[in-house]
Amino acid sequence: MGRYLFRRLLQVPIVLLILVTISFFLMRAAPGGPFDMDKQVDADIKRRMEEKYHLDKHPVVQYGMFLRDLAPIHVFDREGNVSIRPGFDLGPSFKNKSLSVNEVIWLKAPVSALLGIAALLISLVLGLGAGVVAGVRQNSVFDYGSMAVAMVGLAVPTFVVGPLLALVFGLWWKLLPVAGYAADGGFFGGLMAPQYLILPAFALALPFAARIARLTRAGMLEVINQDYIRTAWAKGLREHVIVVRHALRGAMLPVVSFLGPAVAQILTGSLVVEQIFAIPGIGREFVTSAMNRDYTMVMGTVILFGVLLVAFNLIVDVVYGLLDPRIRYT
Amino acid sequence: MSAPAETPPAAPKKGTSLWQDAWRRLKKNHMAMFGLVVVVFMSALAVLAPWLAPFDATYGETWLGAQPPRFDHPDVLNRNFLAVGHPPTHIRPGYEDARTITFEVDETQETEYRVRVQRRRVTEIRRVEGAIKIDRVDATSPGDVLVEVREDGSRGGPVTGAVIETKAPLPEAFGERPASFVMIVRHAQRAKGPVLYTAHLENGVVLDLTRDGVGIDRMEVEGRSVRKVDVDGTERRHTHWLGTDLSGRDLLSRILYGGRISLLVGVIATIVSLVIGVVYGAISGYAGGKVDDLLMAIVDILFAIPYMFLVILLLVNFGRDITILFVALGAVQWLTMARIVRGQILSLKEKEFVEAARMSGTGPAGILFRHLVPNTLGVVVVYTTLTVPAVILQESFLAFIGLAVEYDGQSLDSWGALVKSGMDALGSDGERSWLLVAPSIAMALTLFSLNFLGDGLRDALDPQQRGRT
């Protein structure tokens, strides 16, 4: 396990570096810059702006400066004197001039995190529950019903589910707000005003709940036909003991390995869900800053997403190893 | 291919090829067959959209606005200038050979008021006709509109539901502009009864024009006021089965054309991914050893990258031309295909027929692409059917966040874009729900069916499941 983890950890910087490099040059390679859009800005001001943000330098030089600022710890200041400062400096936001990218991320990431966690929990609870029952009671009404729902959930993407939920629960029945977020923002603020999160979290969760339900059911069906489940029956165990103790673990393995890509998709899904429900999260920030050519902000969000993704895939691998004693990573 | 004479007598039942067998299994799978039918149907609709669509998908009668499904209205000429001795402009194809065109027009009256405003307070209202001073102007009954006219004479948008009184602040609906002078035109009640215009044509040229039987020289008819157009005495009506959008465009036509774009993107990007994936995977699997390790390590690393963000950046920065999208989405999807094909090739290359081919002097490329790759067809087909919906989904996702594809600088509204504009047009009580629901259903049904078909094909072609009771 140790060696395997080490190899996977080795992959992390490579993946992140590729991501950062491609994003960086994709942003820079296109004609025009962040200060081209505002027509009012005259050439002189534009030049001074570009100078201030080093946009006048060659992209490769900018890239080097960017990576230097990104280093975890800064030992030297710009003049070359030793002065140790914390790193991970993503620079100032071009459009949001009063805030640095780090500050924007600290402000908005908790909102997205809350939404993502809520969606993940909902999809796990719904998906595992429905999947287990459907698997154990194969060909029952519940099985057919829940799998039909799951099939719909799988085919209908988040950006369709979201507006439809908003239409039915928000506009028609007026049960829940269709847009916005807790007034005081942040993680706990959102927690205190959950009505804003219900629709987006469900919209985000449904496709994953569907996928998890199908995976769980398939896993369950495979496992309950295993010889060792027959052994458990032969011992005289009760059905729920057999399901929970003997079958669930094996049936969960495909779900666990799905969670890695699932988190990636929840992250991308948050791009649209935050748009639909006007949630001031990091996904919406990414889209707007990409459209506005806010270079530093885009880089910051991309790096954040990349780190989350890689970290989650690692966690999933570890959990998989813990669940299945047969796995010995080499 | 199969020669019945050669099958040994002891062989059980008929000899079935992999594909016949798969087809037999697939036919038993009701959901997959349903998917197949829907996919074929949707593809046919997409291909035939130009012939099937009842209306132009990109142009609408703005005056129609958003109308609910099954909305029915008389066929109109949007704007027609008729003058004796000239061919009529804007005649629909259906009327090109018409001899007579009859219009019934509801003419409207306009009454002009002048409103003097100082610091957003209304100081004076005057009806222009006769310059009568009045106290109050209403535009609260249907059909009445206030139009803001700026001092240079240009007109602003219509304002409904406003009441203007002297000595009262200007209503919110007029916006924040500190106008000091506003002219207001009131569209009053319709004139009594329709006015009948008739044009006689010969060889596409207007011979004479009459208004209620009285000859006139020229007329300009705006679509809104045209009630009826007759050729040979029959009234033409139009039905928008799925309603119209905010700009009066027929939703059914838009969905048909949107499907064309969605499916086109799905198919082409899938083909791109297919080519890259199969070649890459086949080479990796066939080469084996260090080359395989390296190629697969690259795939592993690429897999870990949140590519959707890169695609977004690519589209934002390099335009949303459809070719860029094909490449971007195809380049993203090939990873899984490469892995699957590699796995197949790895196991296939140990088989005897490869040895036989090698013995008969076939080179590596020949073995790979003539003997090995064709044998991976089963999984490739399965995965391809599953890639198409994935790509459609991604394109729609991009369209939804505002990155709809373009061709020649023209935005192509795929289903995703329709869903997005439908969502934006819902209204505060969801009163225009059809704009969201209809494209959503079209997209969901297609994705649903493609997924079912893919799953069914996988079950039908999966060798592990073969021979199971």
Place this chain on the structure above:
Amino acid sequence: MTVTPWGEVIPDKPKAAPQPPVLEVKDLHVHFRTDDGRVYAVNGVSYDVAPGESLAVVGESGCGKSVTAMSILGLVKTPPGIMAGGQVLYRGRDLLKLKPRELRQIRGGKISMIFQDPMTSLNPFLTIRRQLTEAVELHLGLQGDAARDKAVDALRQVGIPAPEDRIDSYPHEFSGGMRQRVMIAMSLVTGPELLIADEPTTALDVTIQAQILELIQRLQRERKMGLVLITHDLSVVAGMCSRVVVMYAGRVVEEAAVDDLFADPRHPYTLSLLESVPRLDEPAGRKLRPIEGLPPKLTSLPAGCAFAPRCRFVRDRCKKEAPKLEPDAEGRKRACFVPIRRGRAVDGR
């Protein structure tokens, strides 16, 4: 008392005061619904096991012997299985009619079962300890350390070295033979009255097979437990069991004391079965005779005797009428119209 050719002493089936059987299977019918039609897996099987007796159930794969055994403990999944008729009596109670709760007390408690493949019959995700103690907790009511001690004890009895240490291992850390020992420990830890062993050695190496059989035999005798040994391997039967039931196509075709069966089979199928394997008690050099043809399709059984198409003694009657399991003139039970003595038909044809 009988002495086998290997010199083992097998107590005769008590005849004077017949003990009531622990288990009686009476006219059991089990079918399965499949895509290809109804499979008639078990068609009227009857046998019984006396306390402490060891019964062998022999037959080719697919003859219904395992399905019968699974039906005893209610392990046949319904659907697709259909319990189409018959009774399974444990001490006079029909197991097929018990409530799930009552059946659970007997399963694993009074009647235990071990399965063919020890590689797949143990849960790979749970430790041996968890898998052993759950049965102990359930049927013996022991908890914690007491349950653990009981489990360690059971492992020791089946010959697992250092059971105190190995008990916390996972199944994949054991070899195949060791896993089957664990399976045996697991099924015997609750002290059942009857053990059903469904081909317990088929999946094991030949050298291990003997050890496992010996272990089962030793434990059975020590505990005076009933044993139903299901096997397709006649050589296993000879050494271990006192009575044999031979099954073919879901029916019992012959039932006999083990020596009688080996010395003079009375059913053509049994005869063919014996001829198809080498025997130690005969001169070397005899030609083995494989059984011609294939077993019948269980979806469409012939009207007459299911073995008729492959039988060398076949008569016209065999194709029309299915023979019942009945004693012949000498009291030997077989299901055949043709009287057979020492490998020859003696009905004069």
